Amino acid sequence: MTRKLYLETFGCQMNVLDSQLVLGQLRAQGYESVTDRDQADIILYNTCSVREHAEQKVWSRLGELRPKKAENPNLIIGVIGCMAERDGINIFQKFPHIDILCGPGELDQLATLVHNAAITSAPNRTRQVALMGAAVRRSTTLDAAEDHLEMLDLSRSISPSDDISQAYVRITRGCNKFCTYCVVPYTRGPEVHRPPKNIIEEVQKLVSAGAREVTLLGQTINHYAFNHGDGRTTTFAELLYQIHEATPDLPRLRFVTSFPRDFTNEALMAMRDCPRICRYLHAPAQHGSDRILKLMNRGYTTAQYRDFLSRAREFMPDVSVASDFIVGFPTETEEDFTATMELVQECRFKNSFIFKYSPRPGTTAIDRFKDDIPEETKRRRNNQLLAAQQQASEQFNRELIGHKVEVLVEGESKLVSRRNTTRSNGIELGWEKPKPKITIQLVGRTRGDQIVVFEGHPKMKGQLINLQITSAQSLTLFGQLPTPKTTPILV
Ligand code: SF4
Numbered sequence: 001m002t003r004k005l006y007l008e009t010f011g012c013q014m015n016v017l018d019s020q021l022v023l024g025q026l027r028a029q030g031y032e033s034v035t036d037r038d039q040a041d042i043i044l045y046n047t048c049s050v051r052e053h054a055e056q057k058v059w060s061r062l063g064e065l066r067p068k069k070a071e072n073p074n075l076i077i078g079v080i081g082c083m084a085e086r087d088g089i090n091i092f093q094k095f096p097h098i099d100i101l102c103g104p105g106e107l108d109q110l111a112t113l114v115h116n117a118a119i120t121s122a123p124n125r126t127r128q129v130a131l132m133g134a135a136v137r138r139s140t141t142l143d144a145a146e147d148h149l150e151m152l153d154l155s156r157s158i159s160p161s162d163d164i165s166q167a168y169v170r171i172t173r174g175c176n177k178f179c180t181y182c183v184v185p186y187t188r189g190p191e192v193h194r195p196p197k198n199i200i201e202e203v204q205k206l207v208s209a210g211a212r213e214v215t216l217l218g219q220t221i222n223h224y225a226f227n228h229g230d231g232r233t234t235t236f237a238e239l240l241y242q243i244h245e246a247t248p249d250l251p252r253l254r255f256v257t258s259f260p261r262d263f264t265n266e267a268l269m270a271m272r273d274c275p276r277i278c279r280y281l282h283a284p285a286q287h288g289s290d291r292i293l294k295l296m297n298r299g300y301t302t303a304q305y306r307d308f309l310s311r312a313r314e315f316m317p318d319v320s321v322a323s324d325f326i327v328g329f330p331t332e333t334e335e336d337f338t339a340t341m342e343l344v345q346e347c348r349f350k351n352s353f354i355f356k357y358s359p360r361p362g363t364t365a366i367d368r369f370k371d372d373i374p375e376e377t378k379r380r381r382n383n384q385l386l387a388a389q390q391q392a393s394e395q396f397n398r399e400l401i402g403h404k405v406e407v408l409v410e411g412e413s414k415l416v417s418r419r420n421t422t423r424s425n426g427i428e429l430g431w432e433k434p435k436p437k438i439t440i441q442l443v444g445r446t447r448g449d450q451i452v453v454f455e456g457h458p459k460m461k462g463q464l465i466n467l468q469i470t471s472a473q474s475l476t477l478f479g480q481l482p483t484p485k486t487t488p489i490l491v
Helices: 013-028 052-071 082-094 104-118 134-138 150-154 184-188 196-208 236-246 265-273 290-295 302-315 334-347 364-368 375-398 425-429
Strands: 004-009 042-047 076-081 100-102 128-130 166-170 213-217 225-227 233-235 252-256 280-282 320-327 351-356 404-412 420-423 436-446 451-456 464-472 477-480
Touching (some): 013 104, 013 150, 013 166, 042 104, 076 082, 082 100, 104 128, 104 184, 150 196, 166 196, 233 236, 236 252, 265 302, 290 302, 302 334, 320 334, 320 375, 334 375, 351 375, 375 464, 404 451, 404 477
Parallel strands (some): 042 076, 166 213, 213 252, 320 351
Antiparallel strands (some): 225 233, 404 464, 420 436, 436 451
């Protein structure tokens, strides 16, 4: 009997990719993926511990499953990802109905864990646990022999039903930066760089299957440098050139997330020289005050950040840059906050993801600093910074009005969704039966990562099309398909 599997993903693009990879492995073992949790025999949550909100959602989902498990003791429930690694077996105290725990660094074992759980019925079933462990979590090096997770990426399978017009490929795993507010180095472990050959083959496989855009993923992606062990190193810039050259049929290649300090001129030149690499950088500045950056352990000053930005714009005047900021970090004064405001006003970011600081379990900051900025002050600063960024984004977007842009159509717009049935132009000929022409509000993404809403045909999903930009708001551009040239009909 085919077992049904429900997998819900929280958090970042890295988690989305992890879910796709483990789902591929489990499907290959005969599990069927379902979108209705109530139909499932196995329920997995791929979790995130960066934001409190995502974590609360997981706790609440697990609470909801308590009565279901009492009703059906054979239901298998698993928590995978960052919350599993951070909280470890302590999770069982609060939620004894969980059967599987698997950290992000051990996901290559998940299929075995699920199998082991599935072959034993309750009450004889034993809990299945795979976690990295404290020693690995605290280190900054991982022996190649220990990097068994490469097998997960190499196992990637593509099913005909998968929508892969936009696909992710990981080039690094883990992080060694240890920013004080962040739990990622402790949940994903030390930074590991994948062999270029494996990355290139994976991108080629996706392109052959129909990918139109591939986004390379890494926590600090531009820190990539693969040591071949024979004295040769492939740098991030070299990797970009190699992928670009090896995939001439891939229209768009992009990457996230960049670490400002690690950006070499060579990497910026690769972006400039390779026409199919999107000129978009997500390079979080996090703060405008050097004192706070130091407390955050970011490893750069605002002068270094400004230097990176001016070098990027020197090589690519049209580059689009997005940032992240944290407001209300412990001890942040009005003066510190003003410095962040000034950075946002000066840097012409396409957009910024702005967060109020909250102490996260497992981070250095929660032990080292008192969360001393009142919630009201955090909220005010958050709103002020949002307003400054909104103004900058609107100005940035307005510059595109009247211009033509290429978008990759992602699907139906959530902003407005209306169906419009019009008559085909062909009916003027008199003998042709009128055909309904369906148009809906679609959403596409520019090479610079701007969202464009326009009216088009549902079949345009996954296609690259050109649009004329007609108006702009801070978060969205509005466009239209170019009017087709009318050919006079001779009667
Ligand atoms: S660079 Fe800093 S914020 Fe980013 S994943 Fe690493 S520790 Fe976290």
